[in-house]
Amino acid sequence: MPSRQNKKDMKLNAKIPSGPLAEKWSTYKSTQHLVNPANKRKFDIIVVGTGLAGASAAASLGELGFKVKNFCYQDSPRRAHSIAAQGGINAAKNYQNDGDSVYRLFYDTIKGGDYRSREANVYRLAEVSNRIIDQCVGQGVPFARDYGGYLDNRSFGGALVSRTFYARGQTGQQLLLGAYGALNRQIAAGNVKMYTRTEMMDIVVIDGVARGIISRNLETGALEAHFGHAVVLATGGYGNVYFLSTNAMGSNASAAWKAYKRGAFFANPAFVQIHPTCIPVHGASQSKLTLMSESLRNDGRIWVPKEKEDAEKIRAGKLKPTDLPDEKRDYYLERRYPAFGNLVPRDVASRAAKERCDAGFGVGSGQAVYLDFKDSINRLGQKVIEERYGNLFQMYEKIVDENPYKTPMMIYPAIHYAMGGLWVDYELQTTVPGLFAIGEANFSDHGANRLGASALMQGLADGYFVLPYTIQNYLAGQLNVPRMDPAAKPEFKNALDAVRSDIDKLMNIKGKRTVDSLHKDLGLIMWDHVGMGRNKVGLEAGIKKIREVRETFWQDVRIPGTAAGMNIELEKANRVADFLELGELLAQDALHREESCGGHFREEHQMDDGEARRNDEKFKYVGAWEYKGPGKADELHKEHLDYEFIEVKTRNYKE
């Protein structure tokens, strides 16, 4: 397999096939090593995660004939966080005939990510996007259809075409039911063994190669060792390091973090996405934020009052938004970005909302802007809006107790998605041989900012169409490795003992602080110091504060109950302990990256008009961190990004 070795860092070989961009993936597939059908059943593959990435991978690997062990901490694979995805999934089908193509999807994704992702990976993603839709339709996923019966599309941010396939505001749920059906077929066939309510606690590495995991049964507390010829992490993103986020309450970073400590590099941790349209924070005891899908920006217009006095009156309840005539409203995205208007990418829309609120034009608590459907209801009628977004409007009304058909929604940016994650090469393999990462858990194809509806596309591309090929290239070289009995291998026993001792350590602290209160402290520091606007002074102060909370955690956390049997506080404590370390790496990455790009906005690096100032000369690389041991500084490795097929430009959504 021809490959291009990274010039600068010998530890990072992205293994990008040579040749023209559009032929790289087919070249790879036609020259990779395969495992013959009779040998496939000799291989055990561990897949941790049953979201769209994990379920699609486990089902596809099972279908190929591999023996798969699939883990999730929920009581059913189908409760994975992916089920919450609302708006849609991108593909370059061009059903709308509005000028879309594989190249345009590739181009929009690279540009949307602010030129911080790999060309070859992103092109492959765009290339397989169309097959995802075919696969899901084959599974019976009920995508919305237009009047002629064709699959319907809507627009998402950062694109001038309509390429987003959707099932009302429940696209993730429908896609996950499709993948879950495929997974169940393989469970019934005996190729996939499902372990629910089972949390991966560590990776077992033998002679530098991933050979299995240690798990904890969340109902009995029992620790177990599992062997695999390869281990795949599909464990989702780390947005909950901020405590308040749109992620499911259980979403966590522990699997990726354990992998990091076992030698897998962690890439671009500072690249997190702040979504512009979430229901604003409304109280100190809140533990979750709710997303209002980006799809709403197709028909909703974002505004704040033009005059500060009007904003003050609205905040004081003396003026209703519906009483403010159009000429007194500032549709600031349409004003600032005429070409893309309300459909600018998320990072741009989030910063613009913050800018207006910081300048005193915010509504509600002052930290909110309006998303208004008045014009589209007048144009299309309420029924059409109901058909498109009915469940989202219902959800908003339940939470806020206001009817969004009658009065505009209030929204504000919130933490939503992690572009950073485990570093993987073109084959989705981490720096630990035999350890793969897919879906949101890897540093993915989204650079410094993910475009809406591209996470589902990437998770399913990885699981259905990429990993099932690339993992074979690795496994073909493992034919002489017999199945191992974990009980007979000291590495498994050592890892198991280490997990047990970590749990004992936590249980024995017997302090006074609840896990949630410490997680909340961490979250506030992250939001204030490593949030939408970052600067050197704030980041340095933030790192100091994170260390203080970490110290308090290890001295004063209280976990009631015992480690035997179900103990939700212990589950949370295990995860928060890792967030407290990851939070520092995230801040450190943000501190070293002296530029603004995508979701990473360094206040020192902006243009006169407040737009981000990228520094391609110094920072056109993936920053991959290596764990060097307790108390030692993490080491930064750089994967330099070469753009051979696309011209690197300053992002422009104005014209």
Ligand SMILES: Cc1cc2nc3c(=O)[nH]c(=O)nc-3n(C[C@H](O)[C@H](O)[C@H](O)COP(=O)(O)OP(=O)(O)OC[C@H]3O[C@@H](n4cnc5c(N)ncnc54)[C@H](O)[C@@H]3O)c2cc1C
């Ligand atoms: C509210 C919301 C709406 C969204 N809407 C969209 C959208 O419309 N379009 C779009 O493209 N993207 C959307 N996204 C993003 C998208 O949903 C996620 O990026 C994607 O679903 C992640 O899928 P995943 O398979 O990588 O991980 P997840 O779905 O998070 O699954 C993680 C899996 O890993 C398991 N797991 C984790 N850790 C462990 C462990 N230690 N041991 C055992 N199991 C473990 C979990 O049990 C779970 O099964 C949305 C996100 C949110 C929060």
